[in-house]
Amino acid sequence: MKSIFVLWTDDPRTVYNDFYNQTHPAVADQLGSAERLNKEIIMPIDAASLRGNFIWDAIDRHLVGKRRRRSSGFTDINCPMCVSRGESADRRYRCGVAPSADSVGINCFNCGFKTGWTRGRRLGRDLKEFLRAIGVPEVELARLEAMAALMHRHTGSIGASPTALPPSSFPAAPLPSGARSIHDWLAEDCEEPDFLEVATYLLSRGDDVAKWPSYMWTPSTKDGMNRRLILPFMHEGAIVGYSARAIDAEVQPRYLGSKPPDYLFNNAVLRLRSRKYIVLVEGAFDAIAIDGVGLLGSTLTDRQAAWLRSTGQTVIVVPDQDTAGGKLIDMAQRYGWSVAFPRTIGSRPWWDGDVKDVAEATRRYGRLWTLRSILETATADERVIAVRLRLQQQFTEPCKSR
Structure with a gap:
């Protein structure tokens, strides 16, 4: 897979010179050459990594010790900045970190430290100090700065439309008479x-x-x-x-x-901040079977995507296995989400060949096995998705003929 930098920059030396002079000169100088910089900093950056909230992903990976999640969306941690700002070490979870689809806010109520990041902006000095304090290595920090710098130049080129907002309400609708x-x-x-x-x-x-x-x-x-x-x-x-x-x-x-436009079935689960994953499926019965979210179809609107992204949670798409879900998979890749293929993994797939959707999988194997099959086979790697999709399409034709 080509680095997104290579796609937008013909000469890696241009990236190196800009990175050296403006973004992170210490690391660029340490690496010492455009070739090594390109290998260790630039090439790991691809389109999928830029679509998500990569700053929150880095914070989530490197936070150590206990944390507390609140229903408001905040994650409370012991502030890593208190001592450097002249306060005693925080042991009362006074620092709140609030992620969303495209931003991160950080605020300590003990030492007063406050910083954040929003898609399209470079990393500020205070945020970089926070990232160092939680243990983000300098090379990874340099990569994050390069990613933020790239987004600063090309805001709106990657991911959901910047004008798309989650739907806030839907009009009431009648049920069939006597229901x-x-x-x-x-x-x-x-x-x-x-x-x-x-x-x-x-x-x-x-x-x-x-x-x-x-x-x-x-x-x-x-x-x-x-x-x-x-x-x-x-x-x-x-x-x-x-x-x-x-x-x-x-x-x-x-x-x-x-069905109202932009509606998502079982949308109440999107307010459960304690959840790490949102499993996105096509049908209502599929969503009910695993307490996931249903599209009620195989297409995704920008407002539905914005609704899902606003949760800050990891989205895993599970298309129906009998249709191969090409359109839905394309949309998942657009937003950098993972796709699960429980029926096409190795010589011993998780699902039998005649299982076409999540609802049928839970009927046959139970909810826990089905959820595990989804988590174990989920991937956001575009190359892996392409291979599995081809296998799925080849596998689907014999199933349709039965």
């Missing part, structure tokens, strides 16, 4: 044949899917709703749409409903 919770119908000992068949279909999807508490049903025959399982779309406690899945195989379309 009520499955649990309410069960509590009333409903014996309607259509209801019992809908309930039987739900149970056939497996325990991890069936135990979701929000499924609905209606006896209304309009649009065949009495033969459909209804999944309400929620946002901050309000119903903003729904999807109604037909239980009869011959019925088309399989799904009816209404």
Whole structure:
């Protein structure tokens, strides 16, 4: 893979001279040549590494000792700057670090130290001192400075559109007439044949899917709703749409409903700051099965991407295995996210060949095994993704013919 610097700079000596004179002269002088600088500092920088919040990634890697995560998004640590600023060593977690998709804020309530970084800006002196204090090596710090300098020149060229903002609200939307919770119908000992068949279909999807508490049903025959399982779309406690899945195989379309633009299914998990990963899947049943986030399709909008990026968490994309998810994989690579291929790893893949999505995987293997298969096979390496995608596409054709 070519370094992003090489893609934007014809002569590595230009990078070396600029880096030597402006960015980090001590390290450039220590390395001593454009060739060594290019190998140790420049070449490790690729497009994927620039799309994420590389400053927070470095802080997260090098922080040692205990830390406390707050629901507000702050991570509280013992301040590494207090002693150098004339205060006693912090042992009460008085320093807060607040990451987002494109920035980091740092503030100590003991010594008053305050610094931060925002995409498109170079690294300031105080931030560099903080990074040194938590143990970031000089060569890595030099690489971070080079990355920030590159983003300073080319803000907006990499990653999501700088004008895209996460959606803040969605309008309320009605459900099909007569729709009520499955649990309410069960509590009333409903014996309607259509209801019992809908309930039987739900149970056939497996325990991890069936135990979701929000499924609905209606006896209304309009649009065949009495033969459909209804999944309400929620946002901050309000119903903003729904999807109604037909239980009869011959019925088309399989799904009816209404979905607001830029909506993400099971979006409540995006507010769980204690989570390290967001598993992004295509379908609602897939999201329910592993408590992930569902696109309700195979395309991703800039506002959906901004919503996901605003969490500061690691996104892992799991496309449906029977379609190979080409469009979704392209979008994942655009934003530097990882992609999981549980069915195409080595001679002994995690999933059997007839397992096409996450929901089916949990029905067959259980939630824990499925989550482990996703984490173990996730990669953000563009070369590895390309190879696995080709294998997936070759593997998909025989599956479609069965």
